[in-house]
Amino acid sequence: MQYNLNHLQKLESEAIYVLREVAAQFERPVLLFSGGKDSIIMGHLAKKAFQPAPIPFPFLHIDTGHNFPETIEYRDDFIKKLGVRLIVGSVQHSIDTGRVREEKGRYASRNILQTVTLLDTIHEQKYDAAIGGGRRDEEKTRAKERFFSHRNEIGQWDPKNQRPELWDLYNGRKHHGEQFRIFPLSNWTEMDVWQYILKEQISIPTIYFSHKRKCITRDGVILAYSPYLNIDPDEKKNIQTMTVRCRTVGDMTCTGLVESAAKTVEEIIEEVAACRFSERISRADDLRSENAMEDRKKEGYF
Amino acid sequence: MNQKTYQEMELLRFTTAGSVDDGKSTLIGRLLYDTKTIFQDQLRNLERLCLQRGEQLNLALLTDGLRAEREQGITIDVAYRYFATPNRKFIIADTPGHIQYTRNMVTGASTANLALILVDARNGVTEQTHRHLFIASLLQIPHVVICINKMDLMNYKQEVYESIKNQLKDFIAKLNIPDISFIPISALQGDNVVEPSKQMLWYNGPTVLYHLENVHIGSDENLIDCRFPVQYVIRPRSDEYHDYRGYGGKIASGVFKVGDKIKVLPSGFTTTITSIESPDGSIQEAFPPMSVVIQLTDDLDISRGDMLVREHNQPTVSQHIDAMICWMNNCSLRAENKYILRHTTKEVKCVINEISYKLDINTLHRIENATELGLNDIGRITLKTAQPIYFDSYRRNRSTGCFILIDEKTNETVGAGMIRDV
Numbered sequence: 001m002q003y004n005l006n007h008l009q010k011l012e013s014e015a016i017y018v019l020r021e022v023a024a025q026f027e028r029p030v031l032l033f034s035g036g037k038d039s040i041i042m043g044h045l046a047k048k049a050f051q052p053a054p055i056p057f058p059f060l061h062i063d064t065g066h067n068f069p070e071t072i073e074y075r076d077d078f079i080k081k082l083g084v085r086l087i088v089g090s091v092q093h094s095i096d097t098g099r100v101r102e103e104k105g106r107y108a109s110r111n112i113l114q115t116v117t118l119l120d121t122i123h124e125q126k127y128d129a130a131i132g133g134g135r136r137d138e139e140k141t142r143a144k145e146r147f148f149s150h151r152n153e154i155g156q157w158d159p160k161n162q163r164p165e166l167w168d169l170y171n172g173r174k175h176h177g178e179q180f181r182i183f184p185l186s187n188w189t190e191m192d193v194w195q196y197i198l199k200e201q202i203s204i205p206t207i208y209f210s211h212k213r214k215c216i217t218r219d220g221v222i223l224a225y226s227p228y229l230n231i232d233p234d235e236k237k238n239i240q241t242m243t244v245r246c247r248t249v250g251d252m253t254c255t256g257l258v259e260s261a262a263k264t265v266e267e268i269i270e271e272v273a274a275c276r277f278s279e280r281i282s283r284a285d286d287l288r289s290e291n292a293m294e295d296r297k298k299e300g301y302f
Numbered sequence: 303m304n305q306k307t308y309q310e311m312e313l314l315r316f317t318t319a320g321s322v323d324d325g326k327s328t329l330i331g332r333l334l335y336d337t338k339t340i341f342q343d344q345l346r347n348l349e350r351l352c353l354q355r356g357e358q359l360n361l362a363l364l365t366d367g368l369r370a371e372r373e374q375g376i377t378i379d380v381a382y383r384y385f386a387t388p389n390r391k392f393i394i395a396d397t398p399g400h401i402q403y404t405r406n407m408v409t410g411a412s413t414a415n416l417a418l419i420l421v422d423a424r425n426g427v428t429e430q431t432h433r434h435l436f437i438a439s440l441l442q443i444p445h446v447v448i449c450i451n452k453m454d455l456m457n458y459k460q461e462v463y464e465s466i467k468n469q470l471k472d473f474i475a476k477l478n479i480p481d482i483s484f485i486p487i488s489a490l491q492g493d494n495v496v497e498p499s500k501q502m503l504w505y506n507g508p509t510v511l512y513h514l515e516n517v518h519i520g521s522d523e524n525l526i527d528c529r530f531p532v533q534y535v536i537r538p539r540s541d542e543y544h545d546y547r548g549y550g551g552k553i554a555s556g557v558f559k560v561g562d563k564i565k566v567l568p569s570g571f572t573t574t575i576t577s578i579e580s581p582d583g584s585i586q587e588a589f590p591p592m593s594v595v596i597q598l599t600d601d602l603d604i605s606r607g608d609m610l611v612r613e614h615n616q617p618t619v620s621q622h623i624d625a626m627i628c629w630m631n632n633c634s635l636r637a638e639n640k641y642i643l644r645h646t647t648k649e650v651k652c653v654i655n656e657i658s659y660k661l662d663i664n665t666l667h668r669i670e671n672a673t674e675l676g677l678n679d680i681g682r683i684t685l686k687t688a689q690p691i692y693f694d695s696y697r698r699n700r701s702t703g704c705f706i707l708i709d710e711k712t713n714e715t716v717g718a719g720m721i722r723d724v
Binding site: 008051166 | 380391537538550606
């Protein structure tokens with residue numbers, strides 16, 4: 001008998017350990033659910049971590065109102081199957097109540113506005129830990145994240161002054177009003193996620209697979225054509241029907257698509273293995289500047 | 303890469319350490335670049351950034367994720383990086399070389415199977431080299447590789463390599479590192495990183511990548527001493543699972559089997575394992591580092607922080623701890639200070655009895671009569687916990703021999719402890 005786990009089993013075990021640690025150390029945790037593949041995997045792992053008992057925390061979706069309809073359809077079905085409670089924090093509500101102001105112009109996106117809605121919801125619901133699907137391989141600022149990441153009472157991250165994190169001893173102690181962000185998938189890569197989806201036969205929203213869609217190409221990024229996108233008259237010529245799929249899923253205004261014929265998870269894996277561009281290339285939100293992610297994260301972004 | 307291979311890949315965690323400008327980030331950049339892990343868009347970004355600064359392509363900027371790091375050209379915090387070859391997936395903890403950031407190396411080392419320690423061939427062995435080797439030994443990293451870097455700047459001369467190896471011989475003899483090797487490299491030029499060097503034909507050993515891919519890690523876990531710290535009690539309280547009571551946790555060490563007679567600490571009750579549930583369903587045996595749920599024959603009062611062990615192989619149960627400690631906070635450790643101690647899944651209060659000595663880690667001399675341990679100091683202390691904890695020595699068991707200290711006022715993690723042999 002070989003007493004060795006392969007790397008996917010080790011990552012799975014680590015994520016389950018972190019999820020149980022959250023349930024043990026916090027009073028009011030919540031799992032941030034976007035309908036993207038990483039948060040779907042977290043839902044799947046949370047079920048495994050606590051079965052046959054129910055998942056001991058609700059899920060929270062920060063809804064920009066600019067979703068792919070396929071994501072919302074998937075979300076409602078997934079939540080029903082898991083039997084968890086879903087809380088929706090609405091960016092539209094934040095706009096209506098004057099908490100944030102809608103961006104203007106061609107590049108307008110509700111991506112940044114989500115932070116306010118997220119922090120308001122965490123505050124209102126008194127959550128003390130928000131579990132996120134962030135992975136360190138996604139982006140260089142995320143590479144500096146802890147599993148248990150401390151946030152001050154206004155939800156901010158101080159990357160230069162993080163608690164050391166040693167062995168598997170996670171320190172979730174905090175003062176009243178402070179909170180934590182927890183990242184169980186810290187050590188997973190995009191490839192690990194797809195391999196795990198394949199191994200576990202996890203269903204994912206249809207937009208991850210190749211489909212035909214009306215798109216607009218802007219600054220080299222292919223965006224889904226939608227009423228949420230502010231399109232200048234001179235851009236109309238860039239609208240065309242393309243065969244595409246999502247590599248990451250977010251708000252329709254900033255989720256770039258890739259041209260792809262991949263119709264199965266196996267084909268996606270082949271594509272990812274051969275691809276010479278990072279996942280974030282298709283995220284208009286990250287392309288804003290070299291420090292875009294760090295600046296958003298310090299303010300309390302996912 | 304075919305999928306079957308991918309699902310059978312091993313995982314190796316390694317950490318890198320070196321002084322400022324030893325070329326650590328360049329080495330990592332090189333490993334990522336040569337294994338085609340760096341994406342074209344990341345490379346383009348990098349080229350743009352370097353052009354704007356009027357610099358040559360600087361691979362170090364790939365790992366310096368924070369604005370302040372890029373501005374100052376130094377690594378401030380541990381960065382985690384990932385790459386894979388057909389046989390293994392690698393997790394790199396890239397730790398800063400600044401003296402004031404030694405706590406980060408300890409952090410990176412705590413989860414590593416292997417350490418890459420960089421020495422600048424021009425400067426030879428420095429205070430930092432000793433510090434890094436000592437930390438690797440203290441943290442019981444099973445495999446250490448000393449990369450003698452910037453060989454290109456020393457005309458790839460064998461004497462340089464041999465001389466550094468010799469300089470380290472006496473120091474290494476005083477440490478406890480089971481597996482150590484030396485590789486002459488140029489991270490900048492790529493010599494002996496992924497491809498064997500054409501400039502150093504006198505060197506017949508493996509390249510850095512070959513070593514990382516082939517070093518034997520299968521026996522790094524402790525499979526002898528059965529230790530299962532209870533992490534979370536699973537009680538569905540549903541009609542279907544009315545009387546279900548399972549103990550969730552991660553196997554710290556040893557192999558647990560269904561039917562095994564086990565003892566519960568601290569109560570001392572003995573009982574039998576009736577089932578083990580893994581993430582993939584019921585299994586007959588569980589080993590580290592599996593996260594499982596264990597069910598027992600008897601309905602006992604067992605909660606988080608308790609430990610399941612074998613009757614004839616028990617850990618030490620005591621309130622008195624003798625440990626080496628790395629201090630990680632500006633607020634010094636002193637005798638009589640009180641802290642919260644976190645060990646496995648247990649949290650207890652403790653008070654420091656005494657500082658036995660502080661260590662000069664360049665000479666390994668003991669400084670007796672030390673009254674405090676400051677930031678980045680390493681020393682030996684004794685402490686007393688409010689309740690007994692169940693532990694092994696760190697040397698024997700990395701999982702049940704380590705602990706952290708937390709400052710009760712700030713909630714910060716202030717110290718990392720490794721329990722000494724009783």
